Amino acid sequence: xxxxxxxxxxxxxxxxxxxxxxxxxxxxxxxxxxxxxxxxxxxxxxxxxxxxxxxxxxxxxxxxxxxxxxxxxxxxxxxxxxxxxxxxxxxxxxxxxxxxxxxxxxxxxxxxxxxxxxxxxxxxxxxxxxxxxxxxxxxxxxxxxxxxxxxxxxxxxxxxxxxxxxxxxxxxxxxxxxxxxxxxxxxxxxxxxxxxxxxxxxxxxxxxxxxxxxxxxxxxxxxxxxxxxxxxxxxxxxxxxxxxxxxxxxxxxxxxxxxxxxxxxxxxxxxxxxxxxxxxxxxxxxxxxxxxxxxxxxxxxxxxxxxxxxxxxxxxxxxxxxxxxxxxxxxxxxxxxxxxxxxxxxxxxxxxxxxxxxxxxxxxxxxxxxxxxxxxxxxxxxxxxxxxxxxxxxxxxxxxxxxxxxxxxxxxxxxxxxxxxxxx
Numbered sequence: 001x002x003x004x005x006x007x008x009x010x011x012x013x014x015x016x017x018x019x020x021x022x023x024x025x026x027x028x029x030x031x032x033x034x035x036x037x038x039x040x041x042x043x044x045x046x047x048x049x050x051x052x053x054x055x056x057x058x059x060x061x062x063x064x065x066x067x068x069x070x071x072x073x074x075x076x077x078x079x080x081x082x083x084x085x086x087x088x089x090x091x092x093x094x095x096x097x098x099x100x101x102x103x104x105x106x107x108x109x110x111x112x113x114x115x116x117x118x119x120x121x122x123x124x125x126x127x128x129x130x131x132x133x134x135x136x137x138x139x140x141x142x143x144x145x146x147x148x149x150x151x152x153x154x155x156x157x158x159x160x161x162x163x164x165x166x167x168x169x170x171x172x173x174x175x176x177x178x179x180x181x182x183x184x185x186x187x188x189x190x191x192x193x194x195x196x197x198x199x200x201x202x203x204x205x206x207x208x209x210x211x212x213x214x215x216x217x218x219x220x221x222x223x224x225x226x227x228x229x230x231x232x233x234x235x236x237x238x239x240x241x242x243x244x245x246x247x248x249x250x251x252x253x254x255x256x257x258x259x260x261x262x263x264x265x266x267x268x269x270x271x272x273x274x275x276x277x278x279x280x281x282x283x284x285x286x287x288x289x290x291x292x293x294x295x296x297x298x299x300x301x302x303x304x305x306x307x308x309x310x311x312x313x314x315x316x317x318x319x320x321x322x323x324x325x326x327x328x329x330x331x332x333x334x335x336x337x338x339x340x341x342x343x344x345x346x347x348x349x350x351x352x353x354x355x356x357x358x359x360x361x362x363x364x365x366x367x368x369x370x371x372x373x374x375x376x377x378x379x380x381x382x383x384x385x386x387x388x389x390x391x392x393x394x395x396x397x398x399x400x401x402x403x404x405x406x407x408x409x410x411x412x413x414x415x416x417x418x419x420x421x422x423x424x
Contacts, residue, residue, distance in 0.1 A: 041372035042080050042088050046073060048370055049092060049377060053099075057379040058362055063100030063169055072098065086112065086198075089375060090191035093163045096377065100169035102357055103333070103365035107376040112187045113219035115201065118230065119145060119180035122404040126153055126180070128205070129407070132220070133229035140215050142233045142408055143205035148183070149195045150202065156183060159192040171392040173329040173356035186219045234410030240291060240326075248272040250279070256419050257286035263307075266298025266334065273306035280317065288317050289418055290342075291326040293352060297333025300341070308341050311348075323348040324418050327396055329356035333363060340386050340394060352414050353401055354393040360385040 037045075050073040054060045061069065076091040083091070086109075093106040117140070118130040126145045131138050148156050160182040167175045182188050186198045195201045200218045207213070239260050243249055247265030249272075252258075261276060280288065290307070311318050325342045327350050336357050342348040364382035369375070387394075398417065406413045 037085055037372055039080050042085075043077060045370040045372045045375070046077055046080070046088075046092070049073075049095075052368060053096070053377065053379060056366065056368065056381070057099065057104060058381050058383055060099055060104075060379075062362065064098045069095070069098065085373070086187035087191040089373065090163065090188055092375065092377075093188075097162060097164045099379075100165050101362040101380050102165055102170050102174060103363045103378060103380040105164060105378055107378065108181075108185065108188075108222075109375065110222065112185050112222050113198070114222045115184045115186065115203070115217045116220050117184060117203075117217065119183060120402075121176040121180065122402055122407070125404065126157075126183075127404055130230040130232050133231045138231060139213065140203070140205045141231060143207050145183075145203060146206045146212065147204035148189065148201060150204075151194055156189070156194055159194060160188065162192075163188060167392075170358050170361070171354070171356065173354050173393060174358075177329040177332075177356040185222070233408040236410040238410060238412035238415065240293060240412055240415070250276050252279070252283065253419075257284060258419065259283075259285050259288050260415075261288065261290045262294075263290055263292055263335075264294045265296070266302050269298075269302045269306045273310065277310050277314075280314070285317065287322050287324065287418065289324045289326065289415070290348075292331045292335045292339055293326050293328040293414075294330055295332070295335035296330065297335050300334035300337035303334060303338035304341055304345075308338065308345050311346050318346050318348075320347045320349060325350050326352045326414055327355050327394070328353040328402075331355045332357050336394060337384075337386055343394075343397075349398060350394075350396040351398045351400060351418060352396050353399065354395050356393075358392055359387045359394050360390050 050070070054066075054069075072095045076088070076095065079091070080088060089106065089109060093108075096105045099105075116132045117128050119126050120129045121127075128140050128143055128145060131141050146153050157179055160179055161175060163182055164178050165174070186195060186201065189195045189201070190198055198219065200216045203215050203217050205213055205215060239251070239262065243262065246262070247267050248261075248263055248269065250259055250261040253260060259276075259280060288311075311323065317323055323342075323346060325339055325348045327336075327339050331339060332355075336355050336359065339350060339355060340359065343350055362380035362383050364380060364384075365378045366381050367376055367378050370377065400414050400417055403413050406416075
């Protein structure tokens with residue numbers, strides 16, 4: 001099941017700082033829009049979008065009716081003369097989001113900018129977990145974001161939720177995973193009437209003593225996030241946020257005889273897994289921890305072939321209390337499937353948050369590019385039922401939610417639990 005690859009900023013920053021993404025979230029594949037497309041160009045793109053999406057999607061009208069879809073297209077078409085390019089693009093995002101599955105959506109264009117901060121939900125608190133490195137004051141690092149442009153963050157969240165599938169279509173952990181990347185985009189906030197223009201905006205924060213303060217944030221380029229230097233609240237980083245450019249790596253923790261495996265992507269999985277098992281076969285190991293919390297998907301058959309089956313053949317590792325799989329809100333698509341495989345086919349214990357995707361849903365995405373704007377649209381081509389019951393989320397065996405206090409100290413409560421006596 002191919003996941004929609006989260007774009008540079010999310011996959012290389014949010015996923016690496018805090019841990020799918022998902023259709024419509026930060027994909028870096030969009031070509032740049034032609035400068036100031038005319039109304040006819042946009043209308044042709046909208047017509048193409050409206051005609052092709054029902055043909056290509058496995059079942060476009062599984063959550064939205066044909067009449068509702070056509071009405072939304074007609075309303076956007078009528079509004080085109082009064083809208084700027086980015087507003088039309090966001091309008092298409094909202095229509096695609098109404099389809100109601102996380103593999104269907106309009107990718108955020110590469111030219112969309114971002115406000116210079118990275119956000120993450122800790123329960124109901126939206127915290128600043130990173131700001132650009134530099135000599136400027138960093139008073140809002142670690143603070144709660146409570147308003148943008150004078151609008152309460154709850155209302156901002158309510159508005160951006162129209163740009164991606166709802167919690168009812170996917171689940172609440174999907175929404176927590178997805179919304180922060182939309183909240184930092186000036187083009188999206190302007191289209192949703194959160195900010196008055198695409199320039200500097202007033203962000204209102206609250207510190208841990210309850211004091212509120214405003215910071216004017218000027219948008220920066222949205223691309224290049226992976227190479228940008230960021231300041232984070234902790235002086236050191238846990239294993240889950242180390243080696244951010246690597247899709248698969250492992251390390252030995254000799255004091256606890258634990259091998260930690262960071263499994264963020266499926267590229268070259270066969271070769272990477274071979275090295276892992278060579279190490280495990282040659283070294284006494286008490287525990288193996290496979291971290292899927294930042295894995296946005298790929299080919300789940302590769303995961304079954306190169307990880308699940310080899311573990312089945314190693315009974316010394318494939319035991320309860322010795323094999324752990326870490327999951328969370330950003331475990332998506334093929335990674336979700338393989339997490340289910342670990343539960344069904346091995347003796348692994350799943351630890352962490354509920355997974356941010358509905359297990360029985362439409363997925364296996366493909367893409368089309370609109371002819372004039374070059375917007376990239378993802379759509380689902382398959383329907384899967386991975387569980388007998390149609391539940392909203394795969395729940396871990398041991399639930400441990402992210403904690404701000406632990407996060408800001410550079411800790412990882414999931415690994416702390418596994419390495420303690422409580423996991424035995």
